[in-house]
Amino acid sequence: MPGTDGSDNGVVRLEGVGKSYDGGRTFAARDVTFAVARGETVVLLGSSGSGKSTVLKTINRLIEPTEGVVFVRGENSSAMRAVELRRSIGYVAQEVALFPFLSVAENLALPLRVQGVGKQERRAKALEALGWVNLTDDLADRMPFQLSGGQQQRVGVARALLAGADLLLMDEPFGALDAVTREALQDEVVRLGEEKEVSILFVTHDLFEALRLGDRIGVMHQGRLEQIGKPSELMNRPSTDFVRELFEKPKRQLEVLEQ
Amino acid sequence: MLHERAGELSHRLVEHLVLSLSATLIAVVIGVSMGMLALRSRHVRDTILGFASIVQTVPSLAMLTFLLPFFGIGTKPAIIALTLYALLPIVRNTYSGLSEVPRAMLEMADALGMTRTQRMLWIEARFAIPFVLAGVRTAAVVSVGIATLSAFIGAGGLGVFINRGLALNNTDLVLFGAIPAGLLALYLDGCLATVEGFLKPLRNTRRLLAQAVGLLLIGITSAAGLSTMSDSSGSVGDADAPRVVVGSKNFTEQLILGQMVAVLLEERLGYRVERRLNLAGTAVCHEALTKGEIDLYVEYTGTALASVLQQDPPREPDEAWRVAKDEYAQRFDLVWLPRLGFANTYALAVRKRDAQANGWTAVSDLARDADRLRAGFTSEFLERDDGFPGLRRRYGLRFASVVDMDPGLMYDAARTGQVDVISAFSTDGRIAAFDLFVLDDDLRFFPPYDAGIVARGEFLRGHPEARALLEELSGRLDEEAMRRLNHAVDGEGRAPIEVAREFLVARGLI
Numbered sequence: 110m111p112g113t114d115g116s117d118n119g120v121v122r123l124e125g126v127g128k129s130y131d132g133g134r135t136f137a138a139r140d141v142t143f144a145v146a147r148g149e150t151v152v153l154l155g156s157s158g159s160g161k162s163t164v165l166k167t168i169n170r171l172i173e174p175t176e177g178v179v180f181v182r183g184e185n186s187s188a189m190r191a192v193e194l195r196r197s198i199g200y201v202a203q204e205v206a207l208f209p210f211l212s213v214a215e216n217l218a219l220p221l222r223v224q225g226v227g228k229q230e231r232r233a234k235a236l237e238a239l240g241w242v243n244l245t246d247d248l249a250d251r252m253p254f255q256l257s258g259g260q261q262q263r264v265g266v267a268r269a270l271l272a273g274a275d276l277l278l279m280d281e282p283f284g285a286l287d288a289v290t291r292e293a294l295q296d297e298v299v300r301l302g303e304e305k306e307v308s309i310l311f312v313t314h315d316l317f318e319a320l321r322l323g324d325r326i327g328v329m330h331q332g333r334l335e336q337i338g339k340p341s342e343l344m345n346r347p348s349t350d351f352v353r354e355l356f357e358k359p360k361r362q363l364e365v366l367e368q
Numbered sequence: 369m370l371h372e373r374a375g376e377l378s379h380r381l382v383e384h385l386v387l388s389l390s391a392t393l394i395a396v397v398i399g400v401s402m403g404m405l406a407l408r409s410r411h412v413r414d415t416i417l418g419f420a421s422i423v424q425t426v427p428s429l430a431m432l433t434f435l436l437p438f439f440g441i442g443t444k445p446a447i448i449a450l451t452l453y454a455l456l457p458i459v460r461n462t463y464s465g466l467s468e469v470p471r472a473m474l475e476m477a478d479a480l481g482m483t484r485t486q487r488m489l490w491i492e493a494r495f496a497i498p499f500v501l502a503g504v505r506t507a508a509v510v511s512v513g514i515a516t517l518s519a520f521i522g523a524g525g526l527g528v529f530i531n532r533g534l535a536l537n538n539t540d541l542v543l544f545g546a547i548p549a550g551l552l553a554l555y556l557d558g559c560l561a562t563v564e565g566f567l568k569p570l571r572n573t574r575r576l577l578a579q580a581v582g583l584l585l586i587g588i589t590s591a592a593g594l595s596t597m598s599d600s601s602g603s604v605g606d607a608d609a610p611r612v613v614v615g616s617k618n619f620t621e622q623l624i625l626g627q628m629v630a631v632l633l634e635e636r637l638g639y640r641v642e643r644r645l646n647l648a649g650t651a652v653c654h655e656a657l658t659k660g661e662i663d664l665y666v667e668y669t670g671t672a673l674a675s676v677l678q679q680d681p682p683r684e685p686d687e688a689w690r691v692a693k694d695e696y697a698q699r700f701d702l703v704w705l706p707r708l709g710f711a712n713t714y715a716l717a718v719r720k721r722d723a724q725a726n727g728w729t730a731v732s733d734l735a736r737d738a739d740r741l742r743a744g745f746t747s748e749f750l751e752r753d754d755g756f757p758g759l760r761r762r763y764g765l766r767f768a769s770v771v772d773m774d775p776g777l778m779y780d781a782a783r784t785g786q787v788d789v790i791s792a793f794s795t796d797g798r799i800a801a802f803d804l805f806v807l808d809d810d811l812r813f814f815p816p817y818d819a820g821i822v823a824r825g826e827f828l829r830g831h832p833e834a835r836a837l838l839e840e841l842s843g844r845l846d847e848e849a850m851r852r853l854n855h856a857v858d859g860e861g862r863a864p865i866e867v868a869r870e871f872l873v874a875r876g877l878i
Binding site for chain 2: 169171192193194195196197198200202204206208210219220223224272
C-alpha cells in the first residue's frame, strides 16, 4: 500500500485524480488511482471520451486536475513548476509529432534547446537519439515532410526519450499509421521499455495494441478506471461486466490457441 | 524630359521609398504587437481590429489635413498617416496567423516544456510569419500608393511630380510621377512575394534567415546606390549661408511667386533656399508658417481674413490689407510685407461663346439660367464662406450640378465642355488662353484678394537684408503681368522657375 507522502518507488502515482468542467457538473475523469513502476509499461485502454487522454495529460499538467494528487518521482507535481515538470517527461502525441518548419535534428533537439543546451551538444545528442529508434544519421537534416509517417513517429519517440529518459507519456501515438508500420513501432516500444528501463504510460483504444504492449492494462470507461491489472487478471478475473465483455474475444482466441 | 529630370527622379524615388518603407516598418512593429494583443480576448480583438478598420476608411487627404495641426507639414505627418493606413492588413494578418496555429502544435510546444516566450518566438511567430508577410506585402503596396499624396504636405516623394503636373495641367509630368510609383509598387510586391515564398512553413528556419539577410543586403546596396546618384542633384550653395524655407500653395501662380521669391533670395543674397512649394492649400501653408516649418509664402488679403482669421473681410482693399496686417502681427507674429501690386480675386468664368449666346455679362445674369448649368469648383471654393456658400446666398444661385474639381483640371473641363461654370482666379492665364469669360461680380460679393508676402516676424528680425530685398518686389506685379506669367506656364508649358527668373531679370531685380 503506497503512502501519501510519496516515498514509494513508483515513477508516477495518481491518487483520486479527477477533472471536472462547468464547476463540477461534467466529469472527464473521476477518482482515478494507480501507479506506474520503474521500467513498467502501463496501457490505459478505452474508447474515445472514456477519459484516458485526460488522465494522461494530468501527469505533465497539459490538463490541471480538479481533484486528487499526481506524484511524479515521488514529488507532488502541482508543487513543481509546470515547465520544469514537463521538461523531465517525454511526450508523444498522435498528431503533429514534428514541427514542419524545423529539420529532423532541430526537432529532436527541442527538449535540450528549451533547457539552453549548446548547439553542438544538441546536435550530437540528436544524432545519438536517431540511433535509439533505428533511424540513420542522414535523416538529420531532412525536413519532416520528407519523411514517411512511420519515420516521423520514430523521431517523435526519440525526441520524447531525449526529454524524459525514464518516463514517457504516449497518447495514441500510432493511431494514424498503417498496420505494418504500427506493429514495427510497437516492437520498438517494447524493446525500449526493456533495454532502457523506461516507464511508459501508453493510451490507446486498440485492445490488441494494449495486449501487445502493456505489462498492466487499465480499462477506462466513462471517466472511471474500471479495473487495472495484468492482461491475464483482466481476462480471468474481470471485476465489472464492461471489462468481462471487452476481454471476451481475446480470451476465447487464447483458449483456441491453447487447445 | 526623362533626361533633364533623371537626377530629380532618383532623388524623389529614394524619398518615396524611404517614406513608404519606414511607414511599413513602423507599422510592422506596431501592427504585430497589436495583432498579438488581439489574441488576449474577444473584447480586445474587436477594439483593435475595429480601430484599424476605421482608420482605413478615412480618406487619405482628410487624414493628412487632420494630422496637420498636431504634426505640421513634412515627412513626420506623412509617415504617421502612412503608418496608420499600413496597420490594418498587418494587424489582421498577424491576428489570423497566430490564431490559426494548430492546437496540437501548441500542446506539443507546452509538453516539451517551452516557456511562454519560447513558444511565442520559436513556434507561434514562425508559424504566423507567412501570414504576417502577406499583410506586410499589402501594407507596402498601399503605402507606395498613398505616399504619392504626401507631396501635398511637403514630404516629397514621387507625388511631387504628380502634384506639379496637376497644378500646371501637364499630363506628362503627372505620368512621370505616377508610372515610377506604380512600378515601385509592383517591384516591392514582387520582392516581398519572393520572401514570402521562402517563408512557407515547410522551409527550414536557418536557411531562411540566411536568405532574408541576403535579400536585405541587396535592398540596402541598391538604395545606397540610388541615393549616391541623387546626392549629385542635391542643393547647391554655401553651407554657412543663411537658410530660408519658401512655401507656396498648389497652383501655378503660387509656384511662380514661390520660385520668384526663392530665386531672388538665392541670387541677390546667396541664401540657401529650401523650396516647400505645392503645399495643399491655405490651411497647410498657414499651419506650416506658424510652426516655423516655412519662413514665408505669398498670401491674399481676402483669403487671410476669411479663411485664417475667420472674419468677414472689408470690401475696401486697403482696409482689408490693414486689418490682415494688424491681426497677423498681433495673433501670430507674422508680417505682411507691402502688397505685390495685383489682386487675384475669385471670379465665376464661363466659355466666351456661351456668354455671348446667352447675354451673360454679370453673375446676376447667370443666376437666371443657373438651373440648367453644370458648375465645377475647387474644394476650397466650395468650402470657404467667401466662396460658393456666400455667393450662392447673395445671388440665389441654384446650379443643375456642382462638381468638386482639382484646380489644375477645372479650366480644361470648362474648355472641353464638361462643365459650364468654374471658379476662376482673375489672374489665371488660362482665362485668355482657353477663351473663357469672367463674369462681373455686380453685387460686390467677392472681397479683395491683394497678394502680399507673409513672413515670420522672427525670420525678418534676424534677416533685415532679406526684408529689404523682398520689399523691392512691392508694387512690381499688376494683374496683367501676373496673367502673362501664368499663361507662360499654363499655356506655353514653361517651367515656373524659368518664368520667374525671366521676370526678375526683365525688371532688373537680379
